[in-house]
Structure formats: C-alpha cells, structure tokens
Amino acid sequence: MNTEQQLRDAVAHLAETAPPPPTWEGLHQRLASADAAPRPRSGPAIILAVIAVTLVGAITVRATSDGTERVDVTSSNTLAPTTASRPPAGSSLGEPPQAIITTGTMTVTLPSRNYCWQGAGLFRCASGPHDPQTLRLRGGARLNLEFTTTEPFTKLSANLLQEPHPGFDLEVDRDGSITIPTGTPPGSYRFIVHGTWSQVNSASYQLTVEVTD
C-alpha cells in the first residue's frame, strides 16, 4: 500500500471514530454560564464562580458561635434544602472554594486537601482525597461537573473515569468539565479525578453520582 493510500486510510479512521458532537443544549448552557459569571483565572486565591442560567437557589454564609461558618443552602430543586458547615478561613484544612449554589452544577477545586462540591441543592466539603462523596441526583436533571486548579502542578493530566461505562481520559490543563446529560439512565456513576501536584504529590478524588428515578 502506498503512502497516499495509507494516509487516506488513516484520515478515514480518525473521521470515522469521531465521537458524537456536543449537544446544543450543553453548549447553550455553557454559554449562559459564561454570560452570567465570567470566571477569574489568576491569583492564588482564585475562586471558581460558575452560575448556571437555571440558577434558582440562594446561599447565605454567617458566622456561628463555634467559630465555623454556617452555610445555608436553599433551592427550588426537587431535593430538600440542606445545611453544611465548613471550617473557618485559615484552618489547617485551608479555605474551600466559595460556595455558589447552582442547580445541577458541581464544582471541585483541586488539589485542596479538603474540597467542596455543590449541586442539586447540596453543599458539602470532603475532608480530603480519601473521603469519597456521593451526590444523589433525580433523573432528568442535568449535572455538570467542573474541575479547576490554581495550584502549581507538576503533572496535571487528570484522568476522569466513569463507571460502569468504560473509562476515558479527560486531559486537564487548568480545568476541565464533563456533563451527565439529561436522560441518563438511573444508576450509580463513579468519577475519579486523579492528578499530581507538587505540594500534595498525587491524589485521587472520588465522586459517586447516583441518578434516581
């Protein structure tokens, strides 16, 4: 086989193995999010700010007598409102990202030893990479997972494994995202974000998303 034919075959292979195109709905949501809240991207104290166009919740933060800040989350999501506490700024666990409640959106800032996520009316902070979290999501809702890092990294090619479906790699430069689309069948989906940072070596963060009927 000559080079021309080999080249034609190679290009055909790449074209034929192309994935399905992104959905318009997903693009539209990203556009709306960008319009609502442009994300700052510089400085060590950068805070990820993602506000979905479907924003229906509100969040207030107030100091409490035990020195923590209490985060009250209210939402018109179908799940009940909930409450979570986070450590005060400057604690040994560090400052979690600012909580901005969005419906159907989760953010994880890496590689904080503790990290927080929010979505479906919930806001929680995990104590570390070995504290896997679970998010329950009612079927039909859209969940957008977004990851960002502002810390110096030595190797940041985070792998995002989706189970039970075959895993795939999500190369992350400074941030990355994946969407669980509307209509995803009920079941348990586990996401593992693995990365290597200079100050924490490598760490894996686990999030199980349980999609219910």
Next chain:
Amino acid sequence: MVGEADAEIYQQHAAELTRFASGLVGPTDAADLVSDAVLNALSSPAWPGVSNHRAYLYRAVLNAARARARRDERRRDREHRMVLSEPHGHAHLLLASVDDRDDVIRAALNLSPRQRAVIYLAYWEDITPAASAALLGISEGAIRRHLARARRHLRRTLDEH
C-alpha cells in the same frame, strides 16, 4: 445572545465539525475541541455578521486546535524546566489513545494543526486546494505548501520505521 437560528446552524454542521476535530486532535479530544470552538465563535462580536457560517466554524475549530497545540507546547516547556519524568506532553497522551501499531495515524497526528487540517480536507472531504483555501481562509498556495510538507514529513517518518 444565541437563538434558534444559531442552534440550527450548529446542528447543521455539528457532525462534520466533530469529524474535522477528530482529524485534528484525535477522537478523544474532538468533542471538547468543538465545544470550545463553537462557544468562541458564538461569543464573538463578529458572529452576527458572518455570512459563511460553515467556513467560520471550520476556522474556529482549527484555531482552537492551534491554541491547544500552543498551550501544550508551553506546558511541555514548563515540565521540562521542572525536570520532570514526563517529557512527552499532550502528543504522547494523544498518541496513546489510538492504536499504537498504526504508524500512519501517529505520524499524521504529529503534524502541525494546519497540516492536519489540509490533509483531512484533501483525503476525507476530497475537496480541491482551492476549496480548502476558501474554507480555511488561507491562500491556495499555502494549502499546497502545507499539503506537500505534510506528505514529505509522513513519508520520512514512515521510512524511518
């Protein structure tokens, strides 16, 4: 603000843009590349005045691929400066996602984004250099040069194996 007309334009070209992106960066990253490119295009102040949406979106995908290649290059530089054990960067990850035995695919994915675009249009879309030039917004002479260099590079690479 995007509207129904934009949705129709996107739906009309989404599949071919994703195939084009796969030809540029491989199937693993193709959807992400299309997302970034389309979002940039729709957010551009120039978008409402665009007459040839197909060409504009193809160029947006190519520009996104070039930006990604530059970003990967910077990252490789950073990693090298830090004397790390992973010197291969994005190209290595990209190549690992395809069949390791397929030297042609690997060689094609090591071309520059513009060379990959020209190769894709010539060998998959089967369009003339003039049509490729119109689509990508570069001269026909440049298309022919990219094509010749890409073929030369591929032959040399394959001869080495």
